[in-house]
Each structure stands twice: as C-alpha cells, then as structure tokens.
Amino acid sequence: MNILTFKENFRTHLSNSFGKTLRRKIVVIESDDWGSIRTASKEAYQAMLQFGLKLETNHYGFDSLESNEDLELLFNVLLDFKDATGRPPVFTPFCNMANPDFEAIESTNFSDYAFESIDKTIARYPNHDKLLHYWQEGERRRLFCPQLHGREHIHVGRWWKLIAQEKDDGMLEAFRWRSVGASRWNGKEYPNYLGALHPEKKSEIPGLHKMLEDAGRLYEQYMGHKPTCFVAPNAEEPAELETTLKKIGVETITRAKRRIYPLGDGQFKKEWNWPGKINAHGQVILVRNAFFEPVCFGEPDKAHITDWVDRCLKQISIAFFWNKPAVISSHRVNYIGFIELKNRDKGIRELRRLLKAIIKKWPEVEFMTSAELGELLMNKA
Ligand SMILES: [Zn+2]
Incomplete structure (x- = not known):
C-alpha cells in the first residue's frame, strides 16, 4: 500500500494549493486535549471494559490526564x-x-451540574501534582507552549441529559469511575458529548460564550497572560463565538479546511479555510495539513496506515512543495502512559523517529508554535 492512497494524495495536494505562501520550511506540532480527563485509571479502564462500555476498539481509551x-x-x-x-x-x-466535578454533582443528587478547575482535578490524581508547573515551565523553555481548547472537554447539555435525565446505566458506570469518553453501551450509540461547543439549539449559545469566558479567565490565572490561540474541542463551534474568543485574547484559530458549523436549531453553514485567512474580527486562521497519531488502532478508516512517520513526512513534503507551513495534528493520547505504558512507549518512540527524519530531510526546518506562525501569517496580510 502506498503511504497515501491516491485519493488522499490528490486531496492533500489540492488543499495545500490554497492560502498564503511562506518560503521558509516551518513545522508546527499542535496537540489537543491536555488538561482534560478521559479514563481516570487502569482500574477504571478495566472495570468499564468489563461492564461492556465500548473502549477496546478506540485508542482514546488509553487517554488520561497527563502525569508528571x-x-x-x-x-x-x-x-x-x-x-x-x-x-x-x-x-x-x-x-x-x-x-x-463528580463529587459536587453527586452531593446534589444529580440535580445540578458543576465543574472544577484543573488545579482541583490534579489533586485527585496520584502522580500529577506538577502538571501546572510543567505547563508554565514548558512555555518558559519554549518546548510546550499551552493554548486554549476550552473549559471542559464535554458538551454539558448532552452529557447531563444522558447522566441525569436518561440515567443511562453505561454513562453512570463511567461516572462512577470518574471517566468520560465511551461511545457506546448495550447497543446504544451515544451522541457526541465530547463536542463541548457544538450546540443543538440556538438558545444554548449564550451559555457557550460564558464557558469560553470562564476558560479564558482560568487560563490567565494559570499562565499569567491571556491565551492567543484556540481550537474547538471535537466538533465545530458557532461563528458568533469568535467575538468572545477575541475578547479573551485569541488572535489565531485553527480550523478545518472545509468547516460545517452549527447555527443552532438544526441549521448549518459551510466555509472554506486556508492558512493565513483573516476573519471578520481580524483573527488569523491556521489549517492542519499533516497528521501524526501513531498509537491509533482499531479505527477502520485508518486501517491502511502502517507507518505514521512515513505518512506524516509525505504530508509535510506536500505542504513544503506548495510553500505552506506544515501544521501537524498529534493528540495527547500518543504521549500518555498512565493507563497503558506501552501506549506511551510507542508514541514517544515514533515521535523520536519523526523528529529525527524531519531534521535529516529538511536541515533548514524551523519548528514554531501556533502563536508564532499566526503572527507570521498575520504580518503577511
Ligand atoms: Zn479535543
């Protein structure tokens, strides 16, 4: 099998042909989901699996709050x-x-939803006390520069309906294990409750503005300055959230090339994005054009991928061919060993291979943060 299928190759070339050109060879590595819980522990993973929650065919079952x-x-x-x-x-x-905040929700007997800030989540975990220190230290050393993915990584309305109204036994089992993420139980496919800012109804949208304001405030509290970049969790956010993103400091937004975003009440709108596009609020758009998810398994649409390093190198070379920055998507799960050590071993080993190969193939390469690339593209406007 070729590294990219004929269709993937064609699509990758086509999508890289649009947008602002930069003659420098720039690589940005964007990694979603840090700070959010998923599977709380190995014990939780095994118990939920035993209960019949669908975890085994999805590598995200090994995703967990990052440890020290x-x-x-x-x-x-x-x-x-x-x-x-x-x-x-x-x-x-x-x-x-x-x-x-599982405890608070339980204490009101599921009558009110409550969330806890990340410093409180960390305190519940055994080897995670340096998390915020490393976020700050990572930024100071320009190794790991945190940006914003939102407040919680769950759509409160959808999650709450399953837990508190339908009292779904599968979801309640996950709740008992202080975990989220299972997609199915007992033949029932769950709606996308991880798409935190993806509303069903227009009437939800004011609440989403509030969630982003909270997120911005907490980010500033932890990092000592405002966030400047944002990517929505899991599913598209409505366009009007851009005003709140602007208000909390966001100047760079990572978007899907072909974005179908909700207007609410079952209506959607389509837009095309390219690197360097400027929106109505003067924010600059980045687009991911390479993918590195080496711990991925069990997903039928990715079954043909045998080597994520070769595939990612090919995607970077197509980006460079069109004089575009390469923006790699590589989720947190690839670097997490708390549930399954072999998962992290593989992710780290493959990352090492990828970085080595990039530097060897393009000695002139410059690794950048999303914020730096955003500024560079903005200045070309
Ligand atoms: Zn995410």
Whole structure:
C-alpha cells in the first residue's frame, strides 16, 4: 500500500494549493486535549471494559490526564533535537482548563451540574501534582507552549441529559469511575458529548460564550497572560463565538479546511479555510495539513496506515512543495502512559523517529508554535 492512497494524495495536494505562501520550511506540532480527563485509571479502564462500555476498539481509551512523568518524557525527547535556529522542536498543546466535578454533582443528587478547575482535578490524581508547573515551565523553555481548547472537554447539555435525565446505566458506570469518553453501551450509540461547543439549539449559545469566558479567565490565572490561540474541542463551534474568543485574547484559530458549523436549531453553514485567512474580527486562521497519531488502532478508516512517520513526512513534503507551513495534528493520547505504558512507549518512540527524519530531510526546518506562525501569517496580510 502506498503511504497515501491516491485519493488522499490528490486531496492533500489540492488543499495545500490554497492560502498564503511562506518560503521558509516551518513545522508546527499542535496537540489537543491536555488538561482534560478521559479514563481516570487502569482500574477504571478495566472495570468499564468489563461492564461492556465500548473502549477496546478506540485508542482514546488509553487517554488520561497527563502525569508528571508523561510531561517529563515528552520534554526530554524534544530536548534531544535542534532545528536550523539551534532550538528544540516545540509543541503547542491545546488545553482544557476544567473538568466535571463528580463529587459536587453527586452531593446534589444529580440535580445540578458543576465543574472544577484543573488545579482541583490534579489533586485527585496520584502522580500529577506538577502538571501546572510543567505547563508554565514548558512555555518558559519554549518546548510546550499551552493554548486554549476550552473549559471542559464535554458538551454539558448532552452529557447531563444522558447522566441525569436518561440515567443511562453505561454513562453512570463511567461516572462512577470518574471517566468520560465511551461511545457506546448495550447497543446504544451515544451522541457526541465530547463536542463541548457544538450546540443543538440556538438558545444554548449564550451559555457557550460564558464557558469560553470562564476558560479564558482560568487560563490567565494559570499562565499569567491571556491565551492567543484556540481550537474547538471535537466538533465545530458557532461563528458568533469568535467575538468572545477575541475578547479573551485569541488572535489565531485553527480550523478545518472545509468547516460545517452549527447555527443552532438544526441549521448549518459551510466555509472554506486556508492558512493565513483573516476573519471578520481580524483573527488569523491556521489549517492542519499533516497528521501524526501513531498509537491509533482499531479505527477502520485508518486501517491502511502502517507507518505514521512515513505518512506524516509525505504530508509535510506536500505542504513544503506548495510553500505552506506544515501544521501537524498529534493528540495527547500518543504521549500518555498512565493507563497503558506501552501506549506511551510507542508514541514517544515514533515521535523520536519523526523528529529525527524531519531534521535529516529538511536541515533548514524551523519548528514554531501556533502563536508564532499566526503572527507570521498575520504580518503577511
Ligand atoms: Zn479535543
């Protein structure tokens, strides 16, 4: 099998042909989901699996709040390399600032939803006390520069309906294990409750503005300055949230090339995006054009991918062919060993291979943060 199928190859070339050109060879690594919970522990993983929650065919079952060690190992890999500017490769992690407060919800007997900020979540976990320290340290050393993914990584309305109104036994089992993420139980496919800012009804939208304001405030509290970049969790957000994003400091937004976003009440609108596009609020758009998810398994549409490193290199080379920056998507799950050590071993090993190959193939490469690339593209406007 070719590295990219004929169709993928054609599509990758076509989509890279649009947008602002940069003659420098720039690579940005964007990584979603940091700060959010998923599977709380190995015990939770096994118990939920036993209960019949669908986890086994989805590598995200091994995703969990990043531990001290997860962050240390990732930083160490990055520090082993240098780009043409003499600096190490850098990650832009998109972070959630809060999680559901399971205890508080239980204490009201499921009558009220409550969330807790990340400093409270960390305190419930055994090897995670340095998480915020590493977020700050990562930024200071320009290795791991946190940006915003939202408040919680769940759509409160949809999650709450399953838990508190339908009292779905599968979802309640996950709740007992302080976990989220299972997609199915007992033949019932759950709606996308991870798409935090993806409304069903127009009437929800004011609440989504509020969620983003909370997220911005917490980010500032932890990082000491406002966030400047944003990517929505899991599903598209309505366009009017751009005003609140602007208000909380966001100047750079990562978007799907072909974005179908909700207007609410079952209506949708389509837009095309390209790197360097400027929206109505003067914010600059980035588009991901390479994908590196080496721990992925069990997903039928990715079954043909045998080598994520070769595939990602090919995608980067297409981006460079069209004089575009390469923006790689690589989710947190690839670097997490708390549930399954082999998962992190594989992710870290493959990241090492990827970084080595990029630097060898393009010695002039510059690794950048999303914020730096956003500014560069903005200045070309
Ligand atoms: Zn996400």
